Amino acid sequence: MNEMRSPDTLASEPHGATVEPYVRVKDLTVRFVSREATVKAVNGVSFDLDKGQVLCVIGESGSGKSVMMRSLLRLHPKKRTVIEGSMRVGADEITSVSDKKMSELRGSTISMIFQEPMTALDPLYTIGDQIAETVMRHEKIDRDAAWKRALELLELVRVPSPERRLKAFPHELSGGLRQRAMIAVALSCRPSILLADEPTTALDASVQIQVLVLLRKLQREMGMSMIFVTHDLGVAAQIADKVAVMYAGRIIEYGEARDVLMHPQHPYTKAMLSSTVKDQDKGKPLEAIAGTPPDLRALPDGCSFAPRCKYAGPDCKVAMPDPLIDGRGHMVRCSKVRVMGGLLMFDEGMARPETALEPA
Amino acid sequence: MWLYALRRLLMTIPILLGVTIICFALVKLAPGDPVQNLVRPETPPEDIAKLRAYYGLDQPVVIQYFVWLWRVLSGDLGTSIANNAPVASEVLRAFQNTIVIALISVVLAFFASMGLGIIAATRQGGLVDRFVTAIAVFGISVPTFWLAVVLVIVFAVNINWLPATGMGSGGSHDFNYFDWEDFKFAVMPIIALALPPLGIMTRTTRSALSEILNQDFILTLRAKGLSEFSIIITPCATSCPGLSPCWVCNWATSSAARCWWKRSLPGQAPASCSTRPSSPATSRCCRARSWCSPRCSS
Known part of the structure; x- marks a missing residue:
């Protein structure tokens, strides 16, 4: 089995009293350049993640969640993508490691689960082949040993009658089983960080919970860090330690799951929470967020949520507000939030005195 | 899978039969008489009839077809009327x-x-x-x-x-x-x-x-x-x-x-045979080729 990189090696680095987080992403920007337009998919994302923690990234479709995740594995086409900023995982700086090193990291240190179990597995190879392939690639063991490992992994992800399933092709399995197989592929080399890109979205509700519980359990058992992308707030509440809310390629709110989900400060987070069915009175129409996410080819100046924000004032359209962090590490980027008594506080009336507040 | 392959293989038998019938019919329908081509115009009709009988051309077309088919199946492609050589070796060359x-x-x-x-x-x-x-x-x-x-x-x-x-x-x-x-x-x-x-x-x-x-x-x-x-x-x-x-x-x-x-x-055979229909077999062979490429016969 792969020796997992222990956090001690990081702690022993000369960083004084503060322990370096296992993952540190700083000012990450990702742009897709084509002849017609430049798409600014991620615009300055920073976050830290400790060993064994789960970060949930939530946001609408097109908010840059998946792009950010794929950048962590450098999966974007090289030619058309410009990645700036820094992504450090363990001791490796993702933005600057060689291609060879990168392909060694993929699947062994960092691995990824994709959204669609239907299409993410190669239809021409058996499940066993696909798991064993990864193991053989990274651990230089022979085929028999790799298949034995594949069997263990299928048992680990609770696939019933694993011997039979090893020889099955992806189309012979149900969606839930396929996603379990996908998880087995991702976990095959004991990664220290698992990127899960909406792993439960394509599954039906009862299977969603099973897969989620399984992932959380395996993550705890193996002490992995996990970045979990979802747009399901219920999922986020269940498994996250930290929650990051993304909008138009920026993290607009970040903090402990409890803080962000129970005391959301950003109007976008609030609106998103109030648009869910949970804890809503029956008969009351759900509040949807009006409008659509901004065009990432031409982002507006100022707060990117301002055009859809019912609290937005004229000053919101000037510049993107800087991050505001309280004592608990809760971060918000909104000009109408201030720190009060060590906590963030949304203040609708907070605006420059001369600007009259006009709810849109 | 194997059954499917076998079925497809068996399907080729009627197709091949159809192809031979159409080819044979086309050669028969084509203008020009091989025996007429072979002999001088002043040859007496009795001699032509003898030649016809020799090549089996006096039989009904259906009989001719089956005789030919049987010979082809037993590996005999016949003899070229034009140069008296076996068709098989001509084609092989x-x-x-x-x-x-x-x-x-x-x-x-x-x-x-x-x-x-x-x-x-x-x-x-x-x-x-x-x-x-x-x-x-x-x-x-x-x-x-x-x-x-x-x-x-x-x-x-x-x-x-x-x-x-x-x-x-x-x-x-x-x-x-x-x-x-x-x-x-x-x-x-x-x-x-x-x-x-x-x-x-x-x-x-x-x-x-x-x-x-x-x-x-x-x-x-x-x-x-x-x-x-x-x-x-x-x-x-x-x-x-x-x-x-x-x-x-x-x-x-x-x-x-x-x-x-x-x-x-x-x-050599293909070049010469493309100019005149000689024996049933060779003319068929060059006709088939000239379908593949009209420029062949020009």
Whole structure:
């Protein structure tokens, strides 16, 4: 089995009293350049993640969640993508490691689960082949040993009658089983960080919970860090330690799951929470967020949520507000939030005195 | 799976029967009487009738067909009326000439198109891709006979690098690929023959591979840490058999261009038989060929 990189090696680095987080992403920007337009998919994302923690990234479709995740594995086409900023995982700086090193990291240190179990597995190879392939690639063991490992992994992800399933092709399995197989592929080399890109979205509700519980359990058992992308707030509440809310390629709110989900400060987070069915009175129409996410080819100046924000004032359209962090590490980027008594506080009336507040 | 293959194989029997009936009927319907062609106009009708009886042409057409079919099935293709030689050996002689260039051009086209297709598919939209696509479109759209003539004009007439016609001193029997004196005769035919299937197969490889490379699971393979090389080669290797229809195409084309290769050898069967319908068997053979390529008979 792969020796997992222990956090001690990081702690022993000369960083004084503060322990370096296992993952540190700083000012990450990702742009897709084509002849017609430049798409600014991620615009300055920073976050830290400790060993064994789960970060949930939530946001609408097109908010840059998946792009950010794929950048962590450098999966974007090289030619058309410009990645700036820094992504450090363990001791490796993702933005600057060689291609060879990168392909060694993929699947062994960092691995990824994709959204669609239907299409993410190669239809021409058996499940066993696909798991064993990864193991053989990274651990230089022979085929028999790799298949034995594949069997263990299928048992680990609770696939019933694993011997039979090893020889099955992806189309012979149900969606839930396929996603379990996908998880087995991702976990095959004991990664220290698992990127899960909406792993439960394509599954039906009862299977969603099973897969989620399984992932959380395996993550705890193996002490992995996990970045979990979802747009399901219920999922986020269940498994996250930290929650990051993304909008138009920026993290607009970040903090402990409890803080962000129970005391959301950003109007976008609030609106998103109030648009869910949970804890809503029956008969009351759900509040949807009006409008659509901004065009990432031409982002507006100022707060990117301002055009859809019912609290937005004229000053919101000037510049993107800087991050505001309280004592608990809760971060918000909104000009109408201030720190009060060590906590963030949304203040609708907070605006420059001369600007009259006009709810849109 | 095996049952399916067997069923498809059995299906070919009625198809082959149908083909033989149509071919036989077409030869019968074609104007011109082989015996009339064989004899002088002043030959007495009794002699013509004797010849007719000798060749079995006095029998009803249906009987003729079954007699012929039975002989073909037992391996006897009959004797050419024109030169009294067995048809089978005549065809074989022509076939040997064909195989010298066809085989090598098939192999060349297959591997070159594989390489070009992979290069184009992995650099989609780039300059290299456009260049390869241009070659492929050229190969598909340019007629072999025209290309062959242009090659002759350029390489044989203008710069005089390669011989314009012929097949070397030894013919197909003693043809030696590794001897430049022989091989130089085959260079231009091979290029002319290889280009059309090369174009088709390059396009096929490119589109098939780029379709695969755009699928979601390719991202999974990358995320697993597999190298770009193995990601690209695996689907190529597994979908190779899918290209086999193109091989068949190539064989069809090769039968066309071999006329050019053969033209320099005077007195050989295909060249002579294309001018007059001689025996039922040979005329059928050249008619079939002239369907493949109208330019053959001109």
